[in-house]
Amino acid sequence: MSAVTQLPAWQALQQRIETALETPILSLFDDPERFDKYSLKVQNILLDISKNPIDDDTFQQLLELARQCDLEKRRDAMFNGEHINVTEDRAVLHTALRNRGHSPVYVDGEDVMPIIEHELKRMRVFVNAVRKGRWRGHSGKRITDVVNIGIGGSDLGPRMVTQALKPYADDQINIHFVSNVDGMEIANVLKGLNPERVLFVVASKTFTTSETMTNAQTARNWLMASSFDSRAVAQHFVAVSSNAVAVKAFGIKLENTFQMWDWVGGRFSLWSAIGLPIALYLGFKQFEELLQGAHDMDLHFRNEPLERNAPMWLALTTLWNSTFLGRHSQAILPYDWPLKKFSAYLQQAEMESNGKSVDRNGDIVPYTTGSIIWGQLGIDGQHAFYQYLHQGNTIVPADFIGSVESSTPVAGHHEKLMANFFAQTEALMCGINADDVRRDLTAKGMSSANIERLIPHKIHQGNRPTNSLILDHLSPRTLGALIALYEHKIFILGTIWDICSFDQWGVELGKTLAQNILPELQSGDVRDDHDDSTRNLMQYFVDQRKS
Numbered sequence: 227m228s229a230v231t232q233l234p235a236w237q238a239l240q241q242r243i244e245t246a247l248e249t250p251i252l253s254l255f256d257d258p259e260r261f262d263k264y265s266l267k268v269q270n271i272l273l274d275i276s277k278n279p280i281d282d283d284t285f286q287q288l289l290e291l292a293r294q295c296d297l298e299k300r301r302d303a304m305f306n307g308e309h310i311n312v313t314e315d316r317a318v319l320h321t322a323l324r325n326r327g328h329s330p331v332y333v334d335g336e337d338v339m340p341i342i343e344h345e346l347k348r349m350r351v352f353v354n355a356v357r358k359g360r361w362r363g364h365s366g367k368r369i370t371d372v373v374n375i376g377i378g379g380s381d382l383g384p385r386m387v388t389q390a391l392k393p394y395a396d397d398q399i400n401i402h403f404v405s406n407v408d409g410m411e412i413a414n415v416l417k418g419l420n421p422e423r424v425l426f427v428v429a430s431k432t433f434t435t436s437e438t439m440t441n442a443q444t445a446r447n448w449l450m451a452s453s454f455d456s457r458a459v460a461q462h463f464v465a466v467s468s469n470a471v472a473v474k475a476f477g478i479k480l481e482n483t484f485q486m487w488d489w490v491g492g493r494f495s496l497w498s499a500i501g502l503p504i505a506l507y508l509g510f511k512q513f514e515e516l517l518q519g520a521h522d523m524d525l526h527f528r529n530e531p532l533e534r535n536a537p538m539w540l541a542l543t544t545l546w547n548s549t550f551l552g553r554h555s556q557a558i559l560p561y562d563w564p565l566k567k568f569s570a571y572l573q574q575a576e577m578e579s580n581g582k583s584v585d586r587n588g589d590i591v592p593y594t595t596g597s598i599i600w601g602q603l604g605i606d607g608q609h610a611f612y613q614y615l616h617q618g619n620t621i622v623p624a625d626f627i628g629s630v631e632s633s634t635p636v637a638g639h640h641e642k643l644m645a646n647f648f649a650q651t652e653a654l655m656c657g658i659n660a661d662d663v664r665r666d667l668t669a670k671g672m673s674s675a676n677i678e679r680l681i682p683h684k685i686h687q688g689n690r691p692t693n694s695l696i697l698d699h700l701s702p703r704t705l706g707a708l709i710a711l712y713e714h715k716i717f718i719l720g721t722i723w724d725i726c727s728f729d730q731w732g733v734e735l736g737k738t739l740a741q742n743i744l745p746e747l748q749s750g751d752v753r754d755d756h757d758d759s760t761r762n763l764m765q766y767f768v769d770q771r772k773s
């Protein structure tokens with residue numbers, strides 16, 4: 227029996243499930259203060275969780291559950307560098323990377339702030355040299371294009387942030403990303419580039435990830451093929467990694483390697499030198515603004531009482547909707563075009579962290595942990611999958627994210643965009659019942675026979691939970707705060723579920739099998755110790771390629 231499910235607050239919450247499922251969210255607004263109680267403003271972000279099936283007593287019990295799970299103690303343990311990544315025996319210190327207060331942070335007795343600040347300084351010097359044209363290509367030409375080669379946490383963060391903050395870029399540097407081992411991606415990126423003006427950033431914490439190493443080798447061959455000799459690698463390749471030996475073996479010099487540490491998880495690493503493409507694209511000052519925004523959110527998470535703590539609120543809505551009410555999927559729906567890649571970013575952050583089924587002691591957990599995170603730009607989603615959100619028979623809680631001011635104001639557009647944001651959250655909660663449908667269709671002159679036939683199809687049950695996040699304006703600082711908000715949400719959920727959010731053993735088996743299968747595809751000799759389906763599929767692939 228899991229210790230968490232035995233906690234008094236967990237048991238009390240179990241007793242509240244039926245009422246929550248039977249009570250329309252809309253009826254909770256009989257309390258005229260509900261919006262004020264369940265919305266708060268933090269770091270230029272208004273967070274409203276009032277459209278959730280959470281009444282005051284449930285909210286208090288959820289907070290109580292967090293306390294009974296020692297949330298505050300475990301939060302402090304993370305910030306203080308304790309080895310909370312228990313299966314890898316590591317500290318978890320992405321917060322130290324953006325510790326703009328510069329107070330010491332100890333890992334195993336050593337203050338890590340000096341090495342973090344040293345690395346940030348190296349990044350600043352390098353970024354300024356490239357952007358001001360002091361760092362040049364092998365033939366003396368200025369660098370105009372940066373290609374980040376990395377995958378997962380070494381790709382998604384910089385890819386998402388550079389897209390989100392495009393309006394802050396000054397066009398000195400063009401930025402490109404290559405993550406997939408499908409040759410099309412790198413071929414497409416290289417096609418438009420001049421080798422004399424390209425800088426490749428090979429980003430890989432381990433420097434062993436097969437996709438990244440394959441793409442880096444292809445980029446190197448491409449450079450060599452343009453009549454450069456191997457000395458050119460020094461001017462056109464830099465690395466971000468914690469594996470200095472492998473970086474050197476690839477041919478990148480130590481002085482062109484930016485360090486990261488084992489206490490920075492890949493999916494939490496954009497604050498480290500993994501953020502180098504962000505700084506190259508936007509300039510170092512904007513990168514520092516991003517760090518500052520995240521640091522401000524860290525301070526909020528550490529210092530504000532749990533009752534008025536934004537990451538807590540976000541986590542508790544997911545905990546209640548998913549683990550207790552059985553709504554295991556969650557949509558992330560930005561109404562802010564620059565946040566186009568935000569749901570893909572959060573998908574890795576949340577699902578790789580909390581997609582676990584054993585607790586920290588290795589015992590199977592008897593409740594559902596991480597949600598299925600998915601989504602895309604809200605407006606486009608409205609014309610694709612919102613039908614399912616409104617009338618599907620699975621309820622999908624959703625986070626709506628928009629801004630007061632557009633990043634790229636064009637007359638008449640932003641109000642239309644945000645009208646949809648408000649309309650959708652209203653429709654999802656309030657729905658429309660048979661009487662209203664009847665009244666509406668009667669006013670349009672439809673025959674009563676047709677009306678009665680259509681009513682069941684037009685009813686929206688409503689009662690679908692949403693969170694609303696409204697940013698003042700999508701600036702580097704606000705984006706930093708927004709990302710940190712979700713990072714802490716992930717930590718809180720992992721703490722309450724009592725799982726280790728900071729390892730990712732589940733990605734290993736597939737990697738190992740792919741390594742074993744590759745030589746079989748290359749030689750055409752398919753071994754017979756695969757399961758029948760896989761062996762036949764591989765044989766088909768090999769045979770088709772021969773014919």
Ligand code: F6P
Pocket residue numbers: 377378379380429430431432433434435438492493578730733
């Ligand atoms: O396969 C998953 C993963 O290990 C992620 O956790 C990580 O972000 C990604 O691969 C890339 O790893 P690396 O930075 O070591 O290349």
